[in-house]
Amino acid sequence: MTLNRRNFLGVAAGTAAALSAPMVMGQGRPRVVVVGGGAGGATAARYLAKDSDGAIDVTLVEPTRSYYTCFFSNLYIGGFREIDSLAHSYGGLAASGVNVVHDWAVGIDRDARTVSLAGGGVLPYDRLILAPGIDFVDGSVPGWDVSAQNAMPHAYKGGSQTELLKAQIMAMPEGGLFAMVAPPNPYRCPPGPYERISMVAHLLKANNPTAKILLIDPKDKYSKQALFEEGWQNHYPGMIDRIGPDFGAANVEVNPVDMTVTIDGTVEKVDACNVIPAQKAGRICELAGITEGNWVPVSGHTMQSRLDENIHVLGDATNQGDMPKSGFSANSQAKVAAMAVRGALTGSRVFPAKFSNTCWSLIATDDGVKVGATYEATDEKIAKVDGFISQTGENPDLRRVTYEESIGWYAGITSDMFG
C-alpha cells in the first residue's frame, strides 16, 4: 500500500512539476496565493515561505488584521481565557516572507488563474490555496439570518460574536433561560457546541445559579456524548435540558425580535439564544465553482480540488473523508498541501500524506477530555487509521493534566500557524 501510494505521488508530483516548469522559468518565482488566514491558510502560507526559502512567492489574503481563534473561544465564555489571549497578528507571517494582504477575495478566474480583491487588486497565481472556513446555510434555522446575529449570536466565528454572546449571558435575569440551537452534521468542531454548553453552565453556576440551559439539537447523537453527559451530571445537575429530534428539535424556528424559540409548535421565551446554523464552505469556494453540495471535494493525497488541480482547499470548507472539521485538522492538512504545492512548483521531495487530529474539550474547572485520531490518504478519501477517546470515570488528576495539555496545544498550534 505504502509503496503504491508513494509511486502514485511520485508520478503525480513529477507530472505537475514538468507542466509548471516552463511557466516558472518564463515568469520568475512561482506564485502561490492563499485565501484565508486561519488554522489552514496561515499554516500553509508560513510553511510554504519557510520551507521554500524564498523560491516561492507567497501571498496571504485575509481581511482581518487581528485573528481571533474560534478554538478556545468557549474558554473565554467560561471565564478561563481573556479575549485578548485568543488574538493573533500576522506580523510573524510577514517576517517569515509571506506577503500579507488585508482584503477580501471576491472572485476567482480559474482560466486566467487570478484572484480578484474587494479593494480592486488582482493577484495572479500558479497555485491557489483556499482556506476560507465556513459560512452559514441560508434558511437552515427558520427566522434566523445573518441580520439577526446581534439578537441571537452564532458565535461560531471567533471574535466579536463570542464577546457578544458572553455579554448577553451575563445580562440574563436571575433564573433566566439560555437556549442553543445546535447545528446538523457536518459542521465545524463537532464537540464545540457541547463544550460551549459546559462553559455557559460554568458561567451561570457562578453568576446566576438558578438559570437554566435548553439545548435544542437536531442530531440523535453527538461527539463525546457520554463524557459531556457525565460531566453535566457531576458539575451542573438539573441545569441542562437537551431536546433531541425525537422531541421535535429538528422542527425549530426562532424569532429574534420577540426572543422566542418554537420547538415543534411549542413557543419558549428565552433570555439569551445562541443559534448555530447549518454550515457550508466559505462563499469564495462557491464563487470559484468548485463546490459539490455545500462543500469542496478534495483529494487526500494533496488536498487538491477534485475539479481544479491548480486549487488546493483546506480545513472546514472541504469534503475530504473521515477527518472532523477542526483547527487541528486544518493545520494538519495545510502541511500536506504545502508539501505538495512546493513539490509541484519547485521539484522538492514529496512524501506520503499523513494527517492527525486531537480535540480537547473543557467541561468544568480542571475537567478536560479529548478525542483524537490519525489518518492517511487513500484514492477515495482521507481515511481514519487509529483513534482514542477519554473515558468516563477517569480520575481528576488525569482530567486536570488533559486540560493542561490543551493549553500547551493552544500555544503549540498558534506558534505553528503564526510563527
Place this chain on the structure above:
Amino acid sequence: MRAVAIAVFFWIALSASGGAEQEAREIGDARRGETIFRQCADCHQVGSDAKDRVGPHLNGIFGRKAAANDGFGYSDGIVRAANDGLVWDLRRLDAYLENPKALVSGTRMNFRGLAEPRDRADVLAYLRGFSDNPSDIPEAQPTARPREVELSPEILAIVGDAEYGEYLSSECTGCHQRDGGYDGIPSITQWSAEDFMIAMQAYKRKIRPHPVMQMMAGRLSDEEIAALAAYFGTIE
C-alpha cells in the same frame, strides 16, 4: 533472545488468548535478585527500616503510581510520566530497569540499565517481596505482562532521512513548539537521536502510557521514527 530467556527461567502459569495477550509467570529468582540489587542499594532502600535516600524507597513499588511517594523530590520527568498515568507494574518496571531514559525522559536515575532480561527479572522478583499490595498472586496484575517485541540493535542502527523527518516533524509541531517552548506539552528539541528513537519506540510499543503519543508513534515505521530523530537532531 528474550523469548528463550523466558522459556528457561520463567514458569509459564497461564497464557490467555485473544486481543491482549497476557502471560503471568513467576517473576524470577529473588535470591539472585538480592545480590544484583546491591548495585541499586546505594540509592534505594527496601525493608522495614527503608527510607528515601538519593532515590525513593521501594517498598510497595508494584502497583504504585509513579511519583507517589510523599515527601520525595521527584524529577520533572517522573512527575510528568505520573501525570500521563504511569503506574509501576511489572512491564513498566522491567522497561525502566532495562533503560530508565527509554521509559522516562528526564529521569534523574543515573543508571545504565540491566541489559539481561534474567537480571531484571531476578531483581524484580526480589523487590516483589517488599510489595504487599496487591496480594502476592503471580497470575494477576501487576505481574502479568503482554508479550512485547524487543527493540533490536538493528532498529537503533537505522540512519534516518532528515528531509523526510522534517516533513514528518510538522505533525509534531501542531502541539510541540519547534522553538522548544513549554506550556503544558513537553519540549522535544535538543534530544539525542538515540533518546528520541527510544522514546518513540516506547510509545509505539505502548510501554509509555500517553494515548495521543501511542497513537502518533503507533503508525510510524522504524524508518520514520529514525527520520524524525535525525531531523530533530539537526535543529537548534
